[in-house]
Amino acid sequence: MPARQRIEYFDVLRAIAIIAVVVLHTAASRWYTLPPSSTSWQALNIYDSMVRFCVPIFFMISGALFLQPERNITVRSLMRKSIPRLLLAFVLWSGFYAAWHGFGPNGHGSIRNTLAQFVLGYYHLWFIYAMIGLYLITPLLRKIVEVRAIAWYFVALAGVFASIAPMLVPVPVVAEALDKAQLHLVLGYSMFFVLGHLLNTATLSRKALMWCLLSGLAGIIVTAVGTAWLSMLQGKNTVFFYQYLTPNVIAAAVAVFCAAKYWGEKHTLSFGWRRFIGPISAYSFGIYMVHPFFQEFLAGRGISSQLAHPVFSVPITTLAILIPSFIVAFVVRRIPKIGAYIA
Template identity: 35%
Template sequence: MENTKEEGSGRIIAFDCLRVLAAFAVVVLHVAAQNFSISVRTFEWNVYNFFDGAVRWCVPVFVMISGALFLNPTKKVSIKKLYRKYVLHIVVLFAVWSLFYTVRYSLLRGVGIKDCVRIFFTGHYHMWYLQMTIGVYILIPVLKKITETAMLTRYFLLVGLVMTYVIPTLLQFPNIGILRQGVSNMKFYMTLGYPFYFVLGYYLASETFGVRARRLIYLLGLLGFAVTIGLSGWLSWEAGTNRALYSDFSLNVLLESVGVFVFIKYHFTEKKTGRRMKGIFSRMSGYTLGIYLIHPFVLTELGNRAGFKVTSFNPVLSVPALSMVTFLISFLLIYIIRRIPKVGKIIA
């Protein structure tokens, strides 16, 4: 990602910005989902749908940042280092935080030991991200080989685009749906899912896009937002809550994610970002994974102990307000945890 490094520090300003924005977007997503089961024919549901649809890019962007960093040719990661430093760290994070959530919300509420063990290995509802990350990390040596050449990178992305987004979209139509089993039998697992976003992040970070290309990307991104919010609302209005277009592997969310990534890449550079703003993003960036891990606890406790829920007042205000409070408290808690000698930076 050109023109985004802090002079003398090697930090990439756009990545810091993306991490912070994506972490906040995850909080917004979970806040908006708190009361999503109400009737779709209400003002409140449509507000939740708006906020939910507007931040669906958050997880793909997190994965794309990791891909841009790990697949950069200058980053040398041996298989031994990959497992000892990166995979092991994610395993430790999962074990620590899954134990915390299992004890807090299961064991202390009288859930049996057998069920607690199952809950521990499954993880709290948001911890699938760590499990997914382990799977993607294991593929890094293979993905690095692919991204060594531009042709293979584009080929991988093309196959992934067709198999993950285009064909599944077409299979939703009645007369084409009969091909579903045949396509499924092809088992394109490696190009499906988050490895695609991982490689895409590297590609978008390393490619240079002209003004016209960027405008097209932004236009398609806006179209993605419109489809996610508008079409989800319309489909739900017609047949009850429909979350198909919320998937990270829907074409509209892909367009959202690419639009956000490229926009930040070109608008939060060394020259365009003020010193104070750079300082804020660079400092907060290191806390984003911890914020992701602890924010469900903060959100739950705000509701249970302080009575502050998304239903407390008009959702137009309650969603952003509760999101901001949850985000800031999560940041403060992780700030404190990371200052625990020896273990703080390992577990948060």
């Protein structure tokens, strides 16, 4: 089989998504503690709402790659290669964070709590669990996407039962009906996997792109306005509209993906941009793994979203976290045999 051609717009998406992840976590660090009536909270809410697409984008890129018909992906290759690599990354990074919080300078010193955190993983390592789940069902999804109409039907089902219906759970009769139906075959994040394949192989017209962008902008506005309204209504900060599977966040993710694809079909990165985007994309996994360490390390030294008004402090802090995270990812990547799998 000939070597696969590198898809440049995936590099653009990875770079945008990893920067967005750091922005999200920087904004979220104070979002939970400030009152929703404050201007600082509103600024953090806007930043957070703008970058919620980040994790769905990573799922969509993986789906676009793993569901390519020409790739020879089997249960055997997943069990012997892809999943063990994720498990290795989880074990090493979860061990690092568990040891740091257990026995570091501000550690709790409890072996029991350290072991529990190791198994569960630090807050951002949920992504590894989700990816392992998606890898496990990849052989099934590859069969689904063989027929494009069936693949869109799958996305439609997931949209209804994994995105829209859960938003109606507060209505008792809806919650009871969903419980009776037990529609667990439609797995939420698998929708992004399949969507990534469908959008990557679609031909986007300019009109279709405009509709995607408008719906994405509307999604961001709904996320920000809805979160502010609901938080002030309930008198506490609520993440109802922040969930990755809400229609508003899905719309934003689809818009970002489609915009990058449409651009990628008509342009290529200049040499200067390629030298900037390429490394960030290449080390995005390592940056994702290590950035919470630097976020907490810098916060302990006064460099956080509290540095100034969030309008200014969020981008400054994001940059301060990204630079050392990139350097560490660069170094870790060069560890013999395992570096490529953990950074």
